[in-house]
Amino acid sequence: MTTRELARLATAIENGAPVPADLPAGTGLTIGVTGPPGAGKSSLVDAITAELRRRGKTVAILAVDPSSRSTGGAILGDRIRMQRHHADPGVFIRSTATRGASGGLARTSIALAQLFRKAGFDFTILETVGVGQDEIDIAGHADATVVVLVPGMGDDVQAIKAGIMEIADLFVINKADRPGVEQTQREIEAMLSLGHTQVPLFRTVAIDGTGVAELTDALEARERRPQTAKPITCALDHLGIAVRSIEDSLPFYAAQLGLEIASRETVEHEKVKLAMLPAGQARIELLEALSPDSGIAKFIEKRGPGLHHVALRVPDLNATIARLEAAGVRLLGAPQQGAGGHTYVFVHPAASGGVLWELIQS
Ligand SMILES: Nc1nc2c(ncn2[C@@H]2O[C@H](COP(=O)(O)OP(=O)(O)O)[C@@H](O)[C@H]2O)c(=O)[nH]1
Ligand SMILES: [Mg+2]
Incomplete structure (x- = not known):
């Protein structure tokens, strides 16, 4: 060549x-x-x-x-x-x-x-x-x-x-x-x-x-590494569950299912506090509203407590967003900075058959 x-x-x-x-x-x-x-x-x-x-x-x-x-x-x-x-x-x-x-x-x-x-x-x-x-x-x-x-x-x-x-x-x-x-x-x-x-x-x-x-x-002197390196793919990051009260919900998740609380956080701009419970490679996030105008409070008012969103880590968030926008998929607002410094964006449930997806830069 x-x-x-x-x-x-x-x-x-x-x-x-x-x-x-x-x-x-x-x-x-x-x-x-x-x-x-x-x-x-x-x-x-x-x-x-x-x-x-x-x-x-x-x-x-x-x-x-x-x-x-x-x-x-x-x-x-x-x-x-x-x-x-x-x-x-x-x-x-x-x-x-x-x-x-x-x-x-x-x-x-x-x-x-x-x-x-x-x-x-x-x-x-x-x-x-x-x-x-x-x-x-x-x-x-x-x-x-x-x-x-x-x-x-x-x-x-x-x-x-x-x-x-x-x-x-x-x-x-x-x-x-x-x-x-x-x-x-x-x-x-x-x-x-x-x-x-x-x-x-x-x-x-x-x-x-x-x-x-x-x-x-x-x-x-190095040997060639066997070509088993795994491709960069999406991974499930967490399930967000809207609860009326984290404290009231914890016994089921912690005492009965045996999940441990890794951390608690407050996300001011979303007006929620959350408890993170690792489950394998992914985790469960219990979300409690801090104010009646928080998205979580409105969700509970409309649909009752329950699964609020599913979060997926993607290898290149910008590229994914570009593909979604090109396909006419609606995003809920612009990408945001999360508590851990990571970037995330929400996809409108209409695009996914009713699930609110959060996409996170891995
Ligand atoms: N004193 C000294 N300067 C070095 C050495 N290696 C590189 N430099 C200088 O460090 C600067 C940055 O080097 P560069 O190779 O561009 O760094 P890179 O950004 O890591 O690619 C240049 O001015 C180099 O001449 C070294 O071993 N000793
Ligand atoms: Mg260089």
Whole structure:
């Protein structure tokens, strides 16, 4: 496949086309590189690429840059930084900020990575920013994920802990030429020992190549992960049950069914208080009106207490909303910020055969 053909196929995938089925599976490795902005991810990818080229390996690079989270300047910077590989036919570089026609940024990125592997590259490297849901989804499809940190991150290490634990196969402390390396290494090791996890840790200076050969050795030694990564799908999040009084309803759910209350919350703008009772992967939310003009109070007045809504987590809420709007489905108001910082929107029951659906960004 020529570079031109590959570029054309990549654009088609960004526009919603599937990965061509007639291509061979490919035997290369897919490596995710993630970490906070400015950690030196692009510099490191550039250095790893140079090292892999010295070893005769071909490399495709995908810089994933959600435009909502950074400016176009970052992508441009990446392009310029990687100019030295520009004329090398053994290196293919692509930036994407596209959510694709068929769903999220993660889905588009994963499809592009599959295309590059099928095109026969020995390594496909995906650079993503931060540790959000997109990165976690992308990491699920990589054979190995490198999390890049820098000295002196302090509290940041704590802040990104949960996401990192989930996805890191290798840690890199880049900018090891800067002070605070030992401290950061201790913080990472402390974090790892809490999770009883063994993850190799490397120190690099991406701008002069220090430590890059060792990191590349480790990447070359990785095995391909079996392609069992689960597709990103919808999941039931909770059932909202309108009750006259949470306290009066609790004995049935808690004492008799044995569900435990995980938390209680008040959602001021909905004028409700709620108790959350986890049930497997989903939960039950008991909803009690705080005022007669709350939606829950009106619901009870009209239909009596009972199942009020069902909530579904979707992989890309914006894409789902766009599809619903295109199909003429009525939404109840604009997307809102929920208590946990998540975004949600309600779909009018007329569209769904009488059920009020809440859609939540997963
Ligand atoms: N001192 C030092 N600077 C570095 C190193 N790696 C990258 N940088 C610099 O850090 C800045 C951000 O690098 P970049 O690769 O764009 O980071 P990214 O946002 O994570 O992709 C650039 O000015 C790089 O030259 C390193 O190992 N040491
Ligand atoms: Mg970058």
